[in-house]
Every structure is written in structure tokens, then in C-alpha cells.
Amino acid sequence: MVSKELEQKIDAFIAENRENILKDIETLIEIPSVSIDGEAGAPFGEGCKKCLDAALAICERMGMATKNYDYYAGSASIGDKEKEISIMGHLDVVPEGNGWSVDPYKMTVKDGFIYGRGVADDKGPAVLGLYAMKFLKDHNIPLNYTYRLVLGCSEERGMGDVKVVLEREKVPTFMFTPDASFPVINGEKGIMGAEGRFAHDGAHIVDFHGGLVGNMVADRCTVVLKGISKEDLGELCPCKFDVEESAEGLVITAKGKGSHASMPAGSVNAIWMLTDMLSKISALSEAEREACAKAAATLTDYNGVGLGIDCEDEPSGKITHISGVAKMEGNELVLNYNIRYPVTVKGEELTARLESYAQAHGYVGKVLKDSAPSYRSADTAEVKALLSAYNDVTGKNGKAIVIGGGTYARNFPNAVAFGPEFAEMKNPAGEGKGGVHMADECNDIELMMKAVKIYIYALLNLNELAL
Ligand SMILES: [Zn+2]
Structure with missing residues (x-):
């Protein structure tokens, strides 16, 4: 005193x-x-x-x-x-x-x-x-x-x-x-970097990319579709999506709301918006629709449910997860995830849960980095x-x-x-x-x-x- x-x-x-x-x-x-x-x-x-x-x-x-x-x-x-x-x-x-x-x-x-x-x-x-x-x-x-x-x-x-x-x-x-x-x-909290890989057949999706950095919720995400017309999309809210014709194909950009990975409440992930929308476009191939639906499912919440790793503890509250960057490699959509997990949770246990959940849900999930709490x-x-x-x-x-x-x-x-x-x-x-x-x-x-x-x-x- x-x-x-x-x-x-x-x-x-x-x-x-x-x-x-x-x-x-x-x-x-x-x-x-x-x-x-x-x-x-x-x-x-x-x-x-x-x-x-x-x-x-x-x-x-x-x-x-x-x-x-x-x-x-x-x-x-x-x-x-x-x-x-x-x-x-x-x-x-x-x-x-x-x-x-x-x-x-x-x-x-x-x-x-x-x-x-x-x-x-x-x-x-x-x-x-x-x-x-x-x-x-x-x-x-x-x-x-x-x-x-x-x-x-x-x-x-x-x-x-x-x-x-x-x-x-x-x-x-x-x-x-x-x-x-x-x-x-x-x-x-512990900070974990992971990725999800969602394979499709590339029938129409020729490019896909979103976000700038791994630790910010992506506020933009763009897809290029070949052989798809504006009419195939149905009604898309112009305040949420930009649609343009280009030489490569139809370019659609989703406009979300960013925030830091450690505080995702209130954000709207553009990667989720776009994959969710694409999963409902019947003109896409079944493999593409499925890949998009699986990717979107990982981002329907930001407290770990979508990745099968929801957890919380008394000192730290709930786990959070976001995707900051998405890209296409070959015929795979690749989403990165930035995960902040409670201080009493073990990184290895979380890794096992994330990877087995992905396998059970038909995609590849992998933990790339883990900094302990x-x-x-x-x-x-x-x-x-x-x-x-x-x-x-x-x-x-x-x-x-x-x-x-x-x-x-x-x-x-x-x-x-x-x-x-x-x-x-x-x-x-x-x-x-x-x-x-x-x-x-x-x-x-x-x-x-x-x-x-x-x-x-x-x-x-x-x-x-x-x-
Ligand atoms: Zn500082």
C-alpha cells in the first residue's frame, strides 16, 4: 500500500x-x-x-x-x-x-x-x-x-x-x-493457423481469391466463373455482390465487413458470403457446389463450431475462428483459418479434433502453426x-x-x-x-x-x- x-x-x-x-x-x-x-x-x-x-x-x-x-x-x-x-x-x-x-x-x-x-x-x-x-x-x-x-x-x-x-x-x-x-x-489465448482444402472439378470456377492477411476477417472475395451467365445467378443483392462480365468469365465479388481475428464479433466474412451463394447456383457442377457448401459450412459461426472445435473456459470464454485468406490451387479452394483458443485448452487436442472433423466432413483440414496460450x-x-x-x-x-x-x-x-x-x-x-x-x-x-x-x-x- x-x-x-x-x-x-x-x-x-x-x-x-x-x-x-x-x-x-x-x-x-x-x-x-x-x-x-x-x-x-x-x-x-x-x-x-x-x-x-x-x-x-x-x-x-x-x-x-x-x-x-x-x-x-x-x-x-x-x-x-x-x-x-x-x-x-x-x-x-x-x-x-x-x-x-x-x-x-x-x-x-x-x-x-x-x-x-x-x-x-x-x-x-x-x-x-x-x-x-x-x-x-x-x-x-x-x-x-x-x-x-x-x-x-x-x-x-x-x-x-x-x-x-x-x-x-x-x-x-x-x-x-x-x-x-x-x-x-x-x-x-493460443493462436493457431490452419487451412481447409476443398476439391472440386473446375468445370466453371477458374479463379477464386479473397482477403489480404491471415489475421483479419476477409472483407472481399472474388470468383471468376466460365460458362455461366448473369441469368444463371438469379437475384443477387447489389449491395452485397458486384457482378461483371470479363474476357475470362463472370467476375463476382462479395463485399463483407472485416475485423481483427481476435475480435470477430460483428464481422461478415466475404469468403463465407461467396461460397454460400455459389453452393446454391444450380448451373455449377455438383462437385463445385459441394466444395463451396463445405467451405461455407466452416464459416457459419466464429466460435469453432464450423471447424468442429468449439470449446470455452472460465478465464478466456469461447474459442474464436475466422478465415482471412482464400485462394485456388489447381482444382482446390484453399481457406486459411486463424483460431484463438482458450488458455486451458491443449493445442494437440484441438489439432486432432480439427483434422478428424475435416476428414469426416469430406475435406482436408490441417493445422500449420500453433503458438501456445x-x-x-x-x-x-x-x-x-x-x-x-x-x-x-x-x-x-x-x-x-x-x-x-x-x-x-x-x-x-x-x-x-x-x-x-x-x-x-x-x-x-x-x-x-x-x-x-x-x-x-x-x-x-x-x-x-x-x-x-x-x-x-x-x-x-x-x-x-x-x-
Ligand atoms: Zn505494440
Whole structure:
């Protein structure tokens, strides 16, 4: 429990450092740092290299001990204890994309918000974690652990940075990543990649493709049919399907509604729309209609029923599945599936269920990738320490939650994701903007200062534990 007197010191520290916090975030925002395949000495490109140099210079200015893991990542630490507690954020960002109303690589301050690529994911949050450590250092708090801020350079592109950090540093006793939301994310579902292959005879279907990436519900799907006329289709709602004649044949595109694979509720899969529609076109061959019906059946829900793998558990709720990409190979429709499964479910069991269900239903189902879930019980002292930091500062009664997304935490034996996004943050940027990975990515300055306070409380709470 943080005393009133200590709380006043924390508030004063945050007030004094407010401008510096924003200045340091600005320094990092001004260095575009999308992770790419770089060269020796800059494994994730020059941008990430420059950004890490700038971040480590900020840490050195604060008098922390810094390390550079050959530009895969870097770190800054305080204390000299054997056991370590680490905070891991990342300096790489996703590409800026289109639709910005401000320069993505100049930090803009407007109406209590900051804008720029990385202000929320994850340069801003990394700096907030750094200032929590600075508080402990400036106030000579007796440290029972070494505290290390780790700055990764390739979170957004496969997390190739984590492997190097784990080779060079001992595994932290506990780690949290400020790369998600409050109150605390104590579990991440398993993430499985699978595919279904639906064979037909190619009598009319000459091409079939949908979606862009495996982890987004496909919002477009197109088929090219030879020897089929518009009349064969009957009435198709023009708001859901585009139909065009071309030299290759009749081109039909289904228009659905995308969403991230970890949160498919409310989405409409264009691959499902198109295969379901095609399965009812009597002018197609029987083999084609059957292949489409089987493919469509896998996507009639997004909670595993269509793949024969429905399951749920108490901490994580239901399994989810989506198809993000569809294509044609020879005379086979090939659908990819992105599956997020509950933390207590075993990947091998799910694999067996998926593959045998496919066989029983006349298609080939195969699991291609499996990243096991990660889970820390909400009853552990570490998770409780973080939760009480959040609850003490906000006056709320927040609970630990399990998400379908993946953060750095899943790569460590004892780790969770912790803030700094608040559910109550307003979005001044408008629909489809303002969030992480979006145009006009923004962050609320007042809430960021509150996050620093929560992080300081969290470190003070953790410091009291015998882990
Ligand atoms: Zn991130």
C-alpha cells in the first residue's frame, strides 16, 4: 500500500516531469522505425537502429545502465540484485498508412491529446514505463530487484527481437509489457493457423481469391466463373455482390465487413458470403457446389463450431475462428483459418479434433502453426500487485482479463500485459481513426500521466514481494 506521503511525492514527480515525458516521446516519434529486413549492425533497418540509439541516450541521461543487444533490442536498468523484474516495450511501429490529418512523424499536441505514429503503440507507453523506473531511482527507493526496461525493435513483425533478448539476459523473475490495456491482461489465448482444402472439378470456377492477411476477417472475395451467365445467378443483392462480365468469365465479388481475428464479433466474412451463394447456383457442377457448401459450412459461426472445435473456459470464454485468406490451387479452394483458443485448452487436442472433423466432413483440414496460450492466474501475487496499483490509482474495481491478441508476454514464463490503454479514453480522431495501427494514432495526455502513476505504484508493490 502506497502511503499518502509517498503519493504526494509521486504526484509531484509526475507534474515536474510531464513536459520531459512528452519531449522524450516526441524525440522517438520523429524517427520513423518500421521494422524491416535490415543488414548486419541494423537487423531491423536504419530507422529502428536510430530510434534505439535515441531511446538509450534518454535512459543514459537519467543515469541508468544501458545495453545494446546488437540493435535487436536494448535495455536500461537500475539496481544490482540477482533477480530481475522487467518492463518490455517496443520501438518499432507499423507503417503509417493513409488518411493522416497530421504528419505521422511529427508529434502534434492538440486539445489534451498527442498524435503521431507510436504515441500509443508503443513508444509512448515505453517512455511511461521508463519514467516509473526513474521515480524509484530519483527517490533512492531501496530496490529488492534489478529493474530493467527492455526496448524491442521488432514486435510488430514476428518478435524476432525477443529471442535475442532471452539469449543475452537471464529470464526475468517477472515481466510486464505496457503494450495493451488496463486493468491487467493475465492471459493470451493460443493462436493457431490452419487451412481447409476443398476439391472440386473446375468445370466453371477458374479463379477464386479473397482477403489480404491471415489475421483479419476477409472483407472481399472474388470468383471468376466460365460458362455461366448473369441469368444463371438469379437475384443477387447489389449491395452485397458486384457482378461483371470479363474476357475470362463472370467476375463476382462479395463485399463483407472485416475485423481483427481476435475480435470477430460483428464481422461478415466475404469468403463465407461467396461460397454460400455459389453452393446454391444450380448451373455449377455438383462437385463445385459441394466444395463451396463445405467451405461455407466452416464459416457459419466464429466460435469453432464450423471447424468442429468449439470449446470455452472460465478465464478466456469461447474459442474464436475466422478465415482471412482464400485462394485456388489447381482444382482446390484453399481457406486459411486463424483460431484463438482458450488458455486451458491443449493445442494437440484441438489439432486432432480439427483434422478428424475435416476428414469426416469430406475435406482436408490441417493445422500449420500453433503458438501456445500464456496464462498467469489472477491469484498470483504479481498479478494482484499490478491490479491493486490500477485499482488504488483509479478507485475502480478492475479485474484481470484474457485477450485473443498476442503480446511479448507470451514469450516469457512469468509475464502479463499491463496497460496503458484505458477503456474510458475518448477518441477525438473519429470512426476508424485514432487507435493503434490506424491513421491519426493518438493518446490522452492526462490518462498517460495517470498510467505513469499506476506504473510507479506497480513497481513499488512488486518491490515488496518475495518472488
Ligand atoms: Zn505494440
